[in-house]
Amino acid sequence: MLPTVKDACQIHPMAINYAMSEHIENLSDVIERTAADAQEFFSKNFVTKGMESLLQLGLMRLAGKSEQAVFELKQAMGGGKTHSMIALGLLARDAELRNAIVPDLAKETLFGDAKIVAINGRGGFEETFIWGEIAYQLGKESEFSRFWKDGPKAPSEKNWIELIGDIPTLILLDELPPYFDYATTRPVGDGNLAKVTTYALSNLLSASLKLKQCCIVVSNLSGSYEGATTQLRKAISDFEKEANRQAQPITPVDLATHEIYDILRKRLFRSLPDRSVIDSVASAYAAALSEAVKSKSVAKSAEQIADEIHGSYPFHPSVKHVIALFKENESYRQTRGLMQFISKIIKSVWERPDNDVHLIGCQHLNLNISDVREEINKISNLQGAIAHDIASGGMAIAEIVDANSGNNAASQITSLLMAASLSESIDAVKGFTEAQLMECLIAPNQPVIEFQEAFKRFRSDAWYLHRKENDAWYFSNIENLRKRIENRAEKASQPKIDAEMKRRLEEIFQPINRIAYQEVEALPKIDDIRLNGPRICLLLSPDSKAPPEEAQRFWENVTEKNNFCVVTGDGSNLANLEEKTRRIWANTVQLRLYSA
Incomplete structure (x- = not known):
């Protein structure tokens, strides 16, 4: 029997209720963590290629073996920048830890315990400013007091060189935009503190080039601060230009690669099965997909899916592609947001009534779980689509389709499509074509025909499902044509x-x-009928009797009984007729609007 993820994997206790706020790193951790804390930090974190690059280049610089002094970590909020800074800081300050964690690199970078400066722009530094705080953390506050005691004055390049000296020194600058925001509000002479700060830090960067064992790491500045004023944008831009001239960019986490799965496995799982189990799962999915390939329902080959599963297990290979669609959302916090999002999928899988999931995917999101639904709405608000079309305690369209079909195909389809519809970027790529959907959904014991039939039935009643010109289907909170017609018909x-x-x-x-x-009159008022002309066909409203009481009374009270005939029906048919007329009328109006 093919093992499910619940059978084969052991999740970390916090995996189901991962809280992003509890895992936000602060640079002060570099200074405050004990050796044991540092060991634990590395034991639970996966070293990405970006982090590995930073560690290698940073430690080489501190050892005096590299010309590159400044590095800028490029990634959106929550993208592993602070994490990478902490990793470098912990290794730089402790030679013994380097020997334990990166022994080969430690042999190449022979230096003692480096001086560490960790600056978080949210720290304030009200009296001493950033340069005073750097001097304080280096134990040389008095040497820089002249630059802050009587108001802010920017240290020159020479001042920085004299302060730092020839000892290995790592300076980490994180979250600078909030500090620049504050600095724009403090006037200094004809300018403001932001201008002084830009000049001071620019001098620091240029000084670092002349200090052979000085390394500076800056977290990226562009696009990382919401609601920036013109002054703030200029201050950030000025410093960014200076940094770009000297810094080597590094991306801590590449979410487009399999690193995404390495991080998730390391942080959210305690144990995973051996290779033989993963092989069996990959083979089962390959077999299921090959059947769909024969029917020309999908294009991806069985070999492709098997290879991808070996890299993504216990996740479905589609997960990283879905996340790539919305990872640039302004409110999404890249790596931390990824962890929280995946946590909700894991929760959905582990709380399923049936133990039937062999690979964890976005199709398994259970939007009837309140915190799962809230997490989705934080990324992008699709409440209307969720409530009517996807999940509403058994009353949503997808749930009704599933109840009638005896499976959960429609719920899987809509959960996956919803996740693929979360992007808020202008001209965003959203959704999947039907063939792409099938590639993501086909699983052992769930043939493609189940999903195809469920999708067909779902489409006929969905209100918030839309189709793009490239045939990709996606959800939006804007009602689709069907819903607009229904609203028009109802009103x-x-x-x-x-x-x-x-x-x-x-x-x-x-x-x-x-x-x-010779004549016909539909739904007339009885009192308005005139029989003194040509023979007439009367189309009368039915009621519960046959013939209708109104028609019977009319027949009994007129003398021209040979001058008319009556066509009627039963009451349910009339209600049906009115409903269909409303829809036809609404369709006609909508067509006129499109033609106008």
């Missing part, structure tokens, strides 16, 4: 609908040969 005034029903009925029963009758 149409009764007189308009009555008139439309009358017009259409008279059109249908319009006499052609004029043998049985």
Whole structure:
């Protein structure tokens, strides 16, 4: 029997309820952590290629073996920048830790315990400013007091060189935009503190080039601070230009690669199965996909999916592609946001009533779990789509389709599509084509036909599902054409609908040969009927009796019984007729709007 992820994997206790706020790193950790804390830090963190590059280049610089002095960590909020800084700081300050964690690199970079300066721009530094804080952390506050005691004055390049000297020194500058924001509000002479800070830090960067064992790491500045004023944007831009001239960019985490799975496995799982189990899962998925390939439902080969599963297990290979669609959202916190998002998928899988998941994917998100739904809405608000189309305690369209089909195919389809629809970028790539959906959803014991049929049924009733020109399907909080037509039909005034029903009925029963009758009148008021002309066909509203009571009374009270005939029906058919008339009327109005 093919093992499920719950059978084969042991999750970390915090994996189900991962809280991003509890895992936000602070640079002060570099200074405050004990040797045991540092060991634990490295034991639970995966060293990405970006972090490895920073560690190697940074330690080489501190050993005096590299010309590159300044590094800028390029990534959006929550992208592993502070994490990488802490890793470098912990290794730089402790030669013994270097020997334990990176023994080969330690042999190449022979230096003692480096001096560490960790600056977080949210620290304030109200009296001493950033340069005074750097001097304080180096144990040389008095040497720089002249630059802050009587107001802010920027140290020159020479001042920085004299302060730092020839000993290995690592200076970490994180979260600078908040400090620049504050600095723009403090006037200094004809300018402000932001200008003085820019000059002081620019001098620091240039000084570091002349100090053979000085290394500076700056977290990226562009696009990292919301609501920036013109002054703040200029201050950040000025310093960024200076940094760009001297800094080597490094991306701590590449979310487009398999590093995403390495990080998730390291942080969220305690144990994973051996290679043989992963092989069996990969083979089972390959077999399921090969059947779909035969029916030309998907394009991806069985060999491709098997290779990808070996790199992504216990996750479905589609996870990184889905996350790539919305990782640039302004409110999304890259690596930390990824951890929290995946935590909600794991929670959904571990709390499923059936133990039937062999690879964890976005299709398994259970949006009936409140904190799962809240997490999705924090990334992008799709509440309308979720409530009506995807998950609403059994009442959403997808859930109704599943109940009628006896499986969960529609819920998987809509959860996956919802995750692929979270991007808020302008001209964003959203959604999946049907073939792409099938590639992500096909699993052992869930053939492609189940998903195809469920998707077809779901599409016919969904309100918030849209289709792009490239045939990609996606969710939006804007109602689709079906919903707009239904709204228009529902809100149409009764007189308009009555008139439309009358017009259409008279059109249908319009006499052609004029043998049985010569005129037709639909849904007339009984008192308005006149029988003193040509023979007439009366289309009367039905009721619970046959013939309808109104028609029976009319028959009994008139003398011209041979001058008319009556067409009627039963009450349920009339209600049906009105509903269909409303939809036809709404469709006609919508077509006119599109044609205008």
